[in-house]
Amino acid sequence: MVRILLLRKNLPMTHAIDYIQIQLASPKEISRWSQRMLPNNEIVGNITKADTINYRTFKPERDGLFCERIFGSIVNNECSCGKTRRRKSMPIQIPLSVSGSEGSGTSQTAEESTGYVCPTCGVEPTDAKVRRYRMGCIRLRKPVAHLWYFRNTPNVLSVLLNISAVQTDQLLHFDTYTPSSPNVMNYFLHGGTEWFIEGWDSCHTMFGQSSPNTVERFRDDGFTVEDEDKDIEAVWNMDAWTQGEHQHTKTGFPVDISTITNCGAEAAHFLLSQLDLPFMERMLSTRLRQKVRLYTNKLRKKQYLGKYDDEDEEKIIIKVLKLTRQGQRNRGLTGKIKKLAKRLHYVRLLARKELRPEWMVVTIFPVLPPDLRPMIQMSSGRFAASDLNDLYRRLIYRKIRFDKFCSLFDAQFLPDLLIRHDLCLLQEAADAIIDNGRLDKPAQRPNKSVFKSLTAIIEGKHGRFRQNLLGKRVDYSGRSVIVVGPKLRLHQCGLPREMALELFHPFIIQALLEHNVVRNIRAAKNMIQKRSQKVWDILERVVYAHPLLLNRAPTLHRLGIQAFEPILLSGRAIQLHPLVCPAFNADFDGDQMAVHIPLSLEAQAEARLLMLATHNWLSPATGEPSIVPSQDMILGFYYLTAQRPALPLTQDMDTKRVPTSSVFKVFQSFERALQRYALGAIKLHDLVWVKAQYPADVQDPRPIEGRVHPTGQTTLIYDAGVTESWPKAPLPTQVSLARTSSTDPVFGLVPQVHSGAWNTSYLRTTPGRLIFNSLIYENLFL
Incomplete structure (x- = not known):
């Protein structure tokens, strides 16, 4: 699963967060997020039921998706049954998120505890706000793969395992199998042994199947063999698959024919757990250098060898035809070199951040806090719930059915076809929670509308980051369409009167009170609502010489926000001088701009001295003028x-x-x-x-x-x-x-x-x- 790191640079908790980073989380870290110990030494956090609330009492079901024992009480300082309340003398600890350094990225949480649990319902009375950050988990009998790493671009799992994206998808959905367990193969599927030998290339060196002498020789000296086939045979000991301890039938297949341990996410988890990242980094670096050297030698021979004698070939290659890195980049690289470079890139990223590739396969599925996926009762009596609740319920139902089915048989007598079918359903349910829109057949409501998954909630323009965290609505701001104002000066902008009346509403009230036009705030608001002439006169005085900030999204550089002096106009569109549009990358075909008011004197001085449009003539990126006439202006001149x-x-x-x-x-x-x-x-x-x-x-x-x-x-x-x-x-x-x-x-x-x-x-x-x-x-x- 992934974790979000709130990284601070050794600052107190009151300071703002520098940036947010999303990366892999280990199963232990997910358990620490979701599980906690109650004061009676009982461990809670595992969700075992797909129920949400009781249809009679409208209270959360025990061990369900809204369980109060797991996520905390709904009513402040009161348990579920109402018989136990937290006393004022009971200490309560506020949870603190202590972020580690940028390299470690660890996070520790001090859980909120009152030290008392209700003996009737088993709920600890706490503040209701804990339901916004307490997480739960769903423990799966068999692992599932994370969708971001095998149905995304780039496909990280296929790059690490050195197989194609189609083969990765077939592996995880039980359409094929891998020799992760050599004694367990199924002859009902297509030939896995042959596909493994011919298709996986030298990937098997990372799974510990090479001979000790070959590995030691590679670590010490590196390979000098240019032939690709000899290189593979030197690294991969094929005798382990054709001779020795593995007992095969006459047809060449093992005796056991179960596919549970060598198909699906469990097989991918085993293969990823066998990867030796430091050794892979050294091996891929050596092979990449060899491929680049071999490619450049072939390129030199092809281009220059026919022009000179054989005796002068080496001198020409060394002196005249020596290629630099820029030359190699311009000439292009083959597909194999690009593939090795991409693989080496991901291996280095995992090794530098101390992450394990098997964490991409999830055995403990985290569940969001209930207040982030609420269920609200409407005035009509019906309930409106988040789509995530339905997706979590699908996963829990399929998990319960799979557990029940496995409990009916011994492990060696499990029906292979039915087990693979249930595991496919389990993988699809987990994929729908992570990114439902990327599936071939997404999960739908009865009215055929698609459920909104976690990825859809956080990504895009209307996602959690861009709309709610980075693009919050700000007071004393507005938005409107921009139109051309050729009669304006460079430092002026046309502001609609109605917008100015709302933006400067507190300033107008203060001016009415100072000039003794009204006696109280209520009378001032009534006068503003009536739109009397005195209000417009005072608005002219308030707006005069008060700078405004105009911003056009996306704000890619500092010239995306500039200050202007407002000129009150009739209408509802903001007028802008055409010469300041190149800095905003704006035109007049329907673009919108936001207006912000600097409130303090310091902010107004900064806007006038530093951010005024007439003070930003040069582009900070190139140093060239950003206020340059063009097109119809030059024709008019x-x-x-x-x-x-x-x-x-x-x-x-x-x-x-x-x-x-x-x-x-x-x-x-x-x-x-x-x-x-x-x-x-x-x-x-x-x-x-x-x-x-x-x-x-x-x-x-x-x-x-x-x-x-x-x-x-x-x-x-x-x-x-x-x-x-x-x-x-x-x-x-x-x-x-x-x-x-x-x-x-x-x-x-x-x-x-x-x-x-x-x-x-x-x-x-x-x-x-x-x-x-x-x-x-x-x-x-x-």
Whole structure:
């Protein structure tokens, strides 16, 4: 069976658990979980009846699935019959789970005891909460295999026994047999001896059937034989199966023909108990190295041997064709090497954790505490029970029938066919408890619905771990669908008013009381329920500058939870800026996000300083920006900044007529240009001249034409602008400058700096670029 380890790193009991690990549990540990000694020295814990409660008294049946002697009393401090109660002076010990180190993983439980047992019903009066953690057990006459280890991926039992998954399933369900007991074989089944010799390969070395000299030679030196058949014969002594002490009939089969001891889970338990894990680890490591070496040699010969002479072959293999680990990994490995590697992996895991492989076969079947599989009486008088109770009852009924059948005959006269049939039913009942959904024919209710097993309870999105333990519902939190909010800033999110009213409900009550709007909490709740205008006004004040945490599942990295400032909106969907979606891996096709409110001042400060969306621009995994425009945003930027091509100028430009030209429109400020665009006087892609409102510089601009007025006014004409400057003193002559090359790029902003008193620059641009420029400055808080 499996056990759950609650591992702590040498911390007091009040600290949180670091992590939970599920691994194999030994039969002794299962007995320690389920069995305990009462104050009258009576050992309880074994469930022998399939009954749950009495249909007349509605009390649990003795030694049943809800027995009070095994699991504790239902009523606090009172026995089953009600004649004995625990006194207040009686000491009671609270159970403590003491976790060991990470390597040992042991757990010890101090049982709760009052030191007194009722002489009438035999129940010890304790607290009812003990029924949440006290376990029981079902002792089986024959073992059953754990479903997780032979009907799962990977199939651990088949890997350890070196047989296929189909053969493992046939072995456990009595479709074939193994020579776990050489004197006991059944000739009614297909040939087990031949199948064992040819199909099990060299697995028999772990069962103690090899000669002592061979084993010692392997442990000391290792094998150097490359031939696989010789390797098997060297490890496996076949003479033990063909000669010597085993007496066979003329047809080659043993005298005894019973299959009870060499079929099913009992045979698997015997084979697994014979595995020597340290020896297997050394043997598999050696064989894996040999296979890899042989494979690489064949690969080298196949690829390079035909190109060189025989005398140069060894030099080439050693020097030129030496393969590294990465080269072997890239070239791939054969199926046998992968099989050996997988087997070695599981052997090492079992050896490192000090676990035995035979623990995968269960002889003591644990039973969950009754409060974790309750039976509740409804208002109509009928009972609603957990599916596990029905599955446990099936196992107990089949166990009782098998025990009764075995008690009717001596061991040597048991009907083999009927015994195998009952053991198959017992294995199927145990499989249904562990994982009913994985069976070919799962256990069903009378209405053909499938029972919910242990695996279905704990696995998946709605399982115990992800929904109840890791994904608990949290106060001051909500959930809704996200939609795009392009008008939001990066650090803002749109929050529905109804959701905000529920999330900030205590804050609103406190604000109403502080502002003397109401006198008590009841009046404040009534006002909130009526949705008066004062409530909405106070909600605006409460929500203002209060950060929120948005989380989208699954939270794979720290950017899965970020802080935002809420903006109250009508509707029921959360609005989110599209640029923060890549960090959440979210889109707007129906994704949902959770909202959490940091309550304390420390949490609010941490959310604002560390978790705000504008503070998480870089991905922690790659260091690349996570807020990057894409798709429709880039297309919109291109369309906004595009310009309609202008006609070439064929005549000289008069500086006084350029600003008032009929071809281009001139504006004295950005605002006037945008205003004319809003009125429809100009279009988005029209070229306009706008007076620059700030100084700027471009390296080495060469004008098309330059003119100097006798008054000292200098005019420089560029492809994309005109610059005029007035010096402090007038110049005597007029100078004209012409550009000699027409291959210069077109500048969108071309200023000219002179030593004059002031400069004036005109820019040739489009209304779309003005809009883009203003948006950038607004969002950068400039």
